[in-house]
Amino acid sequence: MKARHFQSLAMAAIIIAYASAASAHEGVGITGGFSSGFMHPILGWDHVIAMVAVGLWGAFLGSPAIWVLPVVFPLVMAFGGALGVMGIPIPAVETGIAASAVVLGAMVAFAVRPPIWVAAVIVGAFAIFHGHAHGTELPSAANPLAYSLGFVIATGLLHLCGIAFGLVVRWPAGKIAVQAGGGIIALAGVGFLTGIV
């Protein structure tokens, strides 16, 4: 009887030993702000495919587009974000984000190679929509600076995914794979536009 009592106590103690602090309001401070900002672009599939398409198109176009687009994008996105923060509305933000996937995906799929300034203008125009969507969330963030840093870095890393994939374009089979990737992104964009996805 005594042994069973001891075993029960021991089991209870072991279970308690696995307890950790309850974090009802985890999203606070610098860490909370950064993590919520970092996850914002990653958890939205429309953002993800459009950002990958930017990197993919940059890699497809080669130098200097491969680095101009990822440098220009965050800066123009900040402008869109500022409009969102200040409550200045932009019509059809979600449609613009979905359209960015369609247009950028199609550019890659059809191997369109415009001059660098045209590519920068197209990407920059769509960056305003993406920035506006992120910026609208900024005032409610736990730490606005950490939030903005989080979503800017996440966006840059998504570009990097596209660039990394786009680098296979130097091989003939890789070029087909990249164009197919662009086609899939464009189709997904159509899905977002029509509400199917």
Add this chain to the structure above:
Amino acid sequence: MSVKRCSLVCMLALAVPEPVLAHSPIKGIGNFYNGLLHPLFVPAHLLLLIALGLFIGQKGMYENRAAFAVFLVTTAIGLIGAWFSVGGEMDIVLLSAAAIIGLLLASNLSIGLYFSAIIAALVGLLVGIDSAQETLSGTVKLVTLFGSGVGINLLLLYSMGFADYFNKKPWQKIGVRVIGSWVAASSLLVLALSYSLVSTK
């Protein structure tokens, strides 16, 4: 004590676990290290110092050694100001500086050695003054501010070395410029937020 009872006591001791916080802010690490880590825990300082370090390193660490020397001196002056708590709320100034330096870094603009040194001097002064520890006094405050001085200068040196090393590598050199655009974008967004909060008051 029997073995069973001893085991029970050990298990109950395990039943009060505490999370391990190796770099928590920051009990038990001492005042010097609290000061040393201060620039890492203030996002505006972190952004500004990384942007400045990368910018100076991008232009060549050796060529811009005067900028670092000036930074060292003005940081010390700023920390003396912090001792007397001369600074007020400076987040907007710090973020404006981070945005400007981030844009210079992203555009790889050459502004000359003198302007680089002037920018480094201003940043050193601002960050130093903004590192005030109002709740502390006496030797504790002195040691903490000294730690902050070391931390601020080490962070700048690391960033400078990072950019200088990557100057010789084509891809990494672009990465440094991308970081500049990230710093500028984040700072501009928070400046916009500050502006919108002020204008709605």
